[in-house]
Each structure stands twice: as structure tokens, then as C-alpha cells.
Amino acid sequence: MEPASGPAYEQDGRAPRRLRCAIYTRKSSEEGLEQEFNSLDAQREACEAYVASQRAEGWVLHPAFYDDGGFSGGTLERPGLRRLIADIETGLVDIVVVYKIDRLSRSLMDFAKLVEAFDRNAVTFVSVTQSFNTTTSMGRLTLNILLSFAQFEREVTAERIRDKVRASRQKGIWMGGWAPLGYHVKDRKLIVQETEAELVRRIFRRFLETGSVTVLTRELHAEGRLTQHGKPFHKGLVYRLLINRVYLGEAVHKGRSYPGEHAAIIDAETFDHAASIMATQRRTRAAETRRATPAPLKGLLFGPNGAAMTPTHTKKGDRFYRYYVSTDVLKERGRPSSAAPTRLPAAQVEALVVDQLRALVRDPALAGRVSEELKASHPKLKLADIDAQLRSFDAMWDQIFPAEQARILHLLIQRVDFRGDRIDVTWRGHGFSSLVRDLVAGNNRAKVAA
Structure with a gap:
């Protein structure tokens, strides 16, 4: 896309003034960013080549890097973009160069905010793979159409992923992420890891005996027990383990449980007994502390x-x-x-x-x-x-x-x-x-x- 203004010549008409070009790159996921040459590098290389081709027009590359790896285009809360806007507000940038418009934003409303900030500071922007001029009404219409489709694509993709996850969980399929203690993942399925599974069973048994997550956590620390990731247990982790219905052989999605493909580690009677103890403790603890505890919104x-x-x-x-x-x-x-x-x-x-x-x-x-x-x-x-x-x-x-x-x-x-x-x-x-x-x-x- 061409910048909103043509070559900016000095008043004597003999030489173009220097136009500082800031390159902005973005990738939605962090996958592949650890590679020596990744998507952000490819975007920047294409943008640098485009800036170099406009050297006769006075374009020079701004040395700062404005990269956002692992950030969605559906929000403006991105560190690299915020630094870019801050430099634009302080007058350090004349042109913003992106590989594609959707690298800058996939939201029509957010893009309008960016354009307002650009116009306020006399900054133009260029997409090296999409050529049109926003100084005309047809160019602005084309831009809005492209952005509308970019936002539509983002929303449809998100809906498709949510539908796929929901359908898969209803069939009991494991959809990735960290495997709970007691399982490991093989061929995208949860397989019982017997050594860890025995630790899970022991945690449930000791909780039924002690009735206290605090006491149980102290015992795990004293014994030097670690999670599958090599970290010590804490109360929150033990609590989440005790309420995790995956151990019943179930798949959980949005608070609803479905029969899972994997084998159970804990029987239903043990799980329900532990749940009833925790429910009783919550009611008892709340009743005992309510009078002695100041109201949480006091003074607010x-x-x-x-x-x-x-x-x-x-x-x-x-x-x-x-x-x-x-x-x-x-x-x-x-x-x-x-x-x-x-x-x-x-x-x-x-x-x-x-x-x-x-x-x-x-x-x-x-x-x-x-x-x-x-x-x-x-x-x-x-x-x-x-x-x-x-x-x-x-x-x-x-x-x-x-x-x-x-x-x-x-x-x-x-x-x-x-x-x-x-x-x-x-x-x-x-x-x-x-x-x-x-x-x-x-x-x-x-x-x-x-």
C-alpha cells in the first residue's frame, strides 16, 4: 500500500527529506519463534527490502525493532505496538511499514484507533504485499473491506477451534496441554504412568485420613515429593488435583464431564468422599471466620x-x-x-x-x-x-x-x-x-x- 503522501521534498525542490520508516512485525502464536530464522525475521526482511527500494524517495530504516511474537491481532495490548505508538507520539517515526495489514490489527475498531493516532502525528503506513492508496475514498473503502475480512477470518477461526475442542471433549478425546500428574501423552492420548498414578492414589488416601490439604501439603514437602514437572507441591496444586475429574476417566469441557478415552486412576467412591470433605470444610471455615474477619470491601x-x-x-x-x-x-x-x-x-x-x-x-x-x-x-x-x-x-x-x-x-x-x-x-x-x-x-x- 502506498503512503498517504507522495515523496516529501525539501522546500527548494531539489532533494527529498529523510522519512524514518519503522517496521512492525507480529505472529499470533509462539510456535516456531525459537528457530534461527522465524516468521518475524521473514516479515522484517521483506519490509527492509521494500524500504531499501524507496531510498531514492528519502526513506531510511528506523533502527528500533517493534516485534510482537505470540500476540493476537485482536487486541492493541501488545508490547511492541505500544512502543511503536509511543515513538510515533514523540515524533520519531514518519512511516510504519508492515508485511500485511492484518499484522498491524485484525480488528476494524482497533485499526480505526491506530489510523487516528497516525493522522494526528502525520504518520503514514505501508503494506508491502497490498498496494492501494488511502488518500482516495476508494482506497479507504478497500482498506475497510480488507480489515472487515481479516476480522471475520479471525472470528471464524476462533469459532471453528472452539467447536472442534467441544466436539472432541464430548467424545472423550484429549485435546493437548499439560498432562495431569499420573498420566503421560502418547499418540495424543492419555496413558497411565503407574509410578505417578500411585502417588495420586496416595494423595487421595492421605486426604481422606487427615481431612486437611494443609497437613497433606506439609507431608509431601517433608517427603521431598515433586510434581511431574519437578516442582514442589503447594496447597493450590493439591486442591486442584483433588477436584480434577480426569482421574475418574472423564473429559471435562466448560464445567461438564464426558466419558473419556483414558483409564481412571481414582474410583468414584474415593473421589466423591474427598469432594464431600472439602465441601464440609468450606462451609465450616466460612462460618467460623465470618464474624472474626473484617468485611473485604470495608473502606472501598x-x-x-x-x-x-x-x-x-x-x-x-x-x-x-x-x-x-x-x-x-x-x-x-x-x-x-x-x-x-x-x-x-x-x-x-x-x-x-x-x-x-x-x-x-x-x-x-x-x-x-x-x-x-x-x-x-x-x-x-x-x-x-x-x-x-x-x-x-x-x-x-x-x-x-x-x-x-x-x-x-x-x-x-x-x-x-x-x-x-x-x-x-x-x-x-x-x-x-x-x-x-x-x-x-x-x-x-x-x-x-x-
Whole structure:
């Protein structure tokens, strides 16, 4: 695609001015990036050749590398792209060169935002494999059509993959990923690894005897037991093992179980017994700690009029009810508005906040932002490791003691506003980076203890 403006000559008309060309490359998956010459290198080589062919027009190569390996084109939260936009905003780039338009973005809305940033800074862009001029209305229409098809292709591909995974799981087929402890993968099937399988059976037996994940984890540390990846066990890992229905010979997809192709390691009676113990423990632990634990949103929740909402409770018979009440009401500062409730059921409003937290930690874009923030303090921490820490946090949330849940919410949240018909959460700027640092530190302490 040709740049929006023709050759930019100096005012005397004798020599073109230098146009700094930044090359942007992207690949959706990390597969193959470890090769000596990968897809990003191929894209950059083609773009460099194109810039060299325009040397007579004053084009010069910008020395910085703007590469995003393993990032989807459906989001703008990419480290390389963010550096490119920052350099454009500071006036360091005149032309952006890409191999294909969909390397820059596969989202029509996101591309419109990029074009707005380009126009604001008098920056044009070029696709070396797609030639058309965006200075004309027909060129802009062609661009929008190409982007619409790129977005359509991305969405259809995602739907096709989801449908294939769902159909395969319903047939009990293993669809890849890390094999659970007790199994190894052969010919895309789970095969029982008897040594590890015996450790799994022992973990279930000891849990039925002790009734405590904490005690069981300490025993595993004392015995020097390691996972199939050579890492020490921690409470979250033991808990996930005890609720993993793969050990019943089942395939699980979106919370539903189907008969699997693989052999079971644990019988149904043992699995159900362990599940009933954990369910009883959750209810008992919640009842014992509810009164002694401060409300997790204390100091964070505010009502429609901006007044803070403080925790309170009442008791009817053996039932204990928790609420958040507006401080205006407690201090009798004016009459409460009928349109703005002044007392909220604590469990419901806390659940709404936690639901937003769960959705956020599952967002792949969050891992990219945290990776960018931690790259200076934790240079060895990879994006995949950060994503794994965030995903494990979602699974472990219900097993965290209420006091720890409250600490994490205060670490992540600046304030929660009840608007009458919705709950708005304002997250702290670097809260999730701090959370990931805590999770990494916790894993390191577990390794030292082992």
C-alpha cells in the first residue's frame, strides 16, 4: 500500500527529506519463534527490502525493532505496538511499514484507533504485499473491506477451534496441554504412568485420613515429593488435583464431564468422599471466620451520593446476616433517597466485585500489561509464566482464607462505587503487578521449604 503522501521534498525542490520508516512485525502464536530464522525475521526482511527500494524517495530504516511474537491481532495490548505508538507520539517515526495489514490489527475498531493516532502525528503506513492508496475514498473503502475480512477470518477461526475442542471433549478425546500428574501423552492420548498414578492414589488416601490439604501439603514437602514437572507441591496444586475429574476417566469441557478415552486412576467412591470433605470444610471455615474477619470491601465501597458504606450485621435466630450501610444513615445526615438504597447485602455486592476480578484475570491482555510493567524488576519472568500465575489465581480464589481475600482486594482495588443499577470497580494502576510478584514470591518460598 502506498503512503498517504507522495515523496516529501525539501522546500527548494531539489532533494527529498529523510522519512524514518519503522517496521512492525507480529505472529499470533509462539510456535516456531525459537528457530534461527522465524516468521518475524521473514516479515522484517521483506519490509527492509521494500524500504531499501524507496531510498531514492528519502526513506531510511528506523533502527528500533517493534516485534510482537505470540500476540493476537485482536487486541492493541501488545508490547511492541505500544512502543511503536509511543515513538510515533514523540515524533520519531514518519512511516510504519508492515508485511500485511492484518499484522498491524485484525480488528476494524482497533485499526480505526491506530489510523487516528497516525493522522494526528502525520504518520503514514505501508503494506508491502497490498498496494492501494488511502488518500482516495476508494482506497479507504478497500482498506475497510480488507480489515472487515481479516476480522471475520479471525472470528471464524476462533469459532471453528472452539467447536472442534467441544466436539472432541464430548467424545472423550484429549485435546493437548499439560498432562495431569499420573498420566503421560502418547499418540495424543492419555496413558497411565503407574509410578505417578500411585502417588495420586496416595494423595487421595492421605486426604481422606487427615481431612486437611494443609497437613497433606506439609507431608509431601517433608517427603521431598515433586510434581511431574519437578516442582514442589503447594496447597493450590493439591486442591486442584483433588477436584480434577480426569482421574475418574472423564473429559471435562466448560464445567461438564464426558466419558473419556483414558483409564481412571481414582474410583468414584474415593473421589466423591474427598469432594464431600472439602465441601464440609468450606462451609465450616466460612462460618467460623465470618464474624472474626473484617468485611473485604470495608473502606472501598461508596454509595451513589459518594458517601462511604461501612459493614454491619444482624442476627435472627441462628442466621447471621451481613450488610454494607451508608455512613450518612448511621450518622443521620439527611434522609435517604428512595431511589438510592442505603443498605446492601454484603454477600451479593462482594460476589459482583469478585466476578469482575475473575473476568479480568482471565483476560489475556492483562498478562501483557503486567509483563510490560515487570520486565525491569523481573526480566526472567516470561509472559507465559505471568499468564499461568493469573489463571491459577482464579482457580485458587475460593480456597483462600477470607482475611487473605480481603488483603488481595485492597491490593487490587482503589474504590468500588454502587451506582444503583451497577457496580463500578476502579482498579489500582500497578495492583496486578504486585499480585503477580506476591504469587511468584509464594512459589519461591514453597521451593525453599521443600
